[in-house]
Amino acid sequence: MVAGAFLATAASVPWRWRPSLLLLLTLVLLWQLCRLLHRLWWRPRCLERELRSKGLRGTCYRFLTGDLREQGRRNKDAWSRPLPLRCHDIAPRVAPLLCDSIREHGKVSLSWFGPILKVTIADPELARSVLSDKSGHFEKPKFPALWRLLANGLLNHEGDKWVKHRRLLNPAFHLEKIKCMLPEFSACCEELVRRWTESIGSDGTRELDIWPELKNLSGDVISRTAFGSSYLEGMKIFQLQTEQAERLVTNIRRILIPGYLSLPTPNNRRMYQVNNEIESIIRSLIVKRTKAIKEGERTKDDLLSLLLKSNMMHIDNNGQSDMGMTIEDVIEECKTFFLAGMETTSVLLTWTMIVLSMHPEWQNRAREEVLDLFGKSKPGYEGLNRLKTVTMILYEVLRLYPPSIHFSRKTCKEVMIGDKTYPAGMMIELSVLLMHHDPDIWGSDVHEFKPERFAEGISKASNNSGAFLPFGWGPRICIGQNFALIEAKMAICMILQSFDFMLASSYTHAPYTMVTLHPMHGAQIRLGLI
Structure with missing residues (x-):
């Protein structure tokens, strides 16, 4: 030009x-x-x-491409071969190049994302020091423009804006507020159980792929808890965001091409169109809900109302000189909640059902606990809080199959991590997957499914209390972790009350990363009524 x-x-x-x-x-x-x-x-x-x-080791830089070509080749090779059933040693398949690099070069190693040098840390003490930072030495990496079409909320913010948004969002995720959402949780699970029950064949069983089913369940829960009586609009947002994520991931390699984002390709045009549809729906809901609150109408304590009330209170207390969130900010936080909530919970539920199908002895123990506590009645909060076996199972599934296999940070200034100094602008990748699968931390049985390791809580499950990081750590720990765990407990309990389940013969054990940890070929389960 x-x-x-x-x-x-x-x-x-x-x-x-x-x-x-x-x-x-x-x-x-x-x-x-x-x-x-x-x-x-x-x-x-x-x-x-x-x-x-300084003593760090890793792969050597290849001009322009770095490790991308080798990583693509290794991923293609590893992903072409499924794992044996009941094999939970998933790291070599999910991230083969990273596994070899850590094995060869140690728990802090160098690799290349194109021309960008990346430091991967698989040491929990170093990882916690990064995640616990409060002095502004680290920030979240900036996402490309099309990534931000998915959501540009709390997950991406830094500095004062992050502090303000976190403070305004906190009331919506207080435990007392989540307790009030239990009827929505159970209503969505009841609908799922009813649909599955009606689909059972004359032989008393039914084979189905639970992966899309549980994604729809999470979308239904989010729609009801975020928008209350407007949950049909919420489901439309969920469907549009699901399409948006699929389009983004399908074109991830092209998005890395300089200038690709500006090209008027059919995919790019559709992504912007979908984003406009999502924002239009949410904006209309915000305007209606804001008007109702200001006019003193009684509104349900769904997440949108809680967020808007928190925002209005902030403005009233601080005056116009310290504005709260704009409408655009609220829209992005709603998009973020849909994206993060749907992915985390649906992934956790899917792997839990797969793993319990592989280990029927634990499925039976969990069902006995659920029936002893609730019988066939709807689970209540106090009962969910007393679940021990189910909680241990969920933690062990999160250890073996963490939804997010790593967290990324970028150094804002020269910083000391452990005994080494890193310059500003460095990409830091904290490998949750490798820390969760480290035999030095969890013992020689690290790749076995042993929920009993959590019998005395997270802190005593391993020889390093900070090695369990499915929701992150420190100031930026996932704000929705209680929401996700309570939803997961409710869903698993209600499924166990009605069904026993086993892997279908068509199931292929092939975990891989698609933003989060997905089953590559679905999750085919054979259900039977109990």
């Missing part, structure tokens, strides 16, 4: 000035070329030399 502008200008000036313009154009092009070479070659090599001089 710069060259084209210069050439167009050169054509319209006198001949005697054209050599000077061409010289200037050459200098500009050389300057741009030098900047590009600095970013793609000189800086990566300097950073690599600096960190290797």
Whole structure:
């Protein structure tokens, strides 16, 4: 574009000035070329030399692509081979290159995301020091524009904006408020159980893929708890966001191409169209709900009302000089809640049912506990809080199959992690998956499904109390973890009350990452009534 502008200008000036313009154009092009070479070659090599001089090891930099090509090749090879049933040693399949790098170079290793140097940490003490930071040494990496079409809320914010949004969102996730949402949880689970019961065949069984079923359950729960009586609009948002996520992930490799986001491709146009539809629905709900609250109408304590009331209270207490969230902010937080809530809970429930199908002895123990506490009645909060076996099972599933296999941070300034100093601008990847599968932490039975390791709580489940990180750690620990766990307990209890289940012959054990940890070929389960 710069060259084209210069050439167009050169054509319209006198001949005697054209050599000077061409010289200037050459200098500009050389300057741009030098900047590009600095970013793609000189800086990566300097950073690599600096960190290797401090004793760090890892893969060597390959111009432009880094480890992307090798990672793609290794993933394709690993993902082509399913795991044996009851095998929970999933890390070599899910992240083969990373596993080999940590095994060869230690629990802090170097790798390359294109020309970006990445430090992977699989040491829980170092990981907690990063996640516990309150002094502004780390920030969340910035996402590309199309990633932000999915959601640009609390997960992406930094500094004062993050502090304000977290404070305003906290009331909506207080335990007392979540208790009030239990009727919505149980209503959604009742609908799922009813639908599954009616589908049982004449032989008393039914095979189905529970993965889409449990995603729909999570979407239904979020729609009802976020928007109350407007849950039909909420389900429309869920459907649109599901499409948005699929389009994004399908085109992830192309999105890394410079300038791809600006191309008017059918996929890009549809993503912007979907985003506009989602925002239009949420904006309409916000306007209606805000009007109702201001006019003193009685509104249900769904998440949208709780957030709007918290926001209004903040503005009233602090005056217009310290504004709360804008409508756009509230829209993005609603999108974030849908995305994070649907993924986390549906992934946890799916792997729990798969694992309990592999280990029927634990399925039977969990069912006995549920029937002893509730019989065939709807589970209540106090009973859910007394569940011991079910809680141990959920924790062990979160250990073996964490929804998010890593957390990413970026250094804002020079910072010390452990005994080494890292420069500003470094990508830090905290590998939850490898810490959860580390035999030095969990013992030689690390790859076995043993819920009893959590019998005395999380802190005594391993020889490092900070090694269990399914929801993160520190100030940015997941705000919705109580919501997700209570929803999961409710769903598992109501499923166990009505069904026993086993893996179908068509099931293939093939976990892989698609934003979160998904079953590659679905989760085919054979249900039977009890």
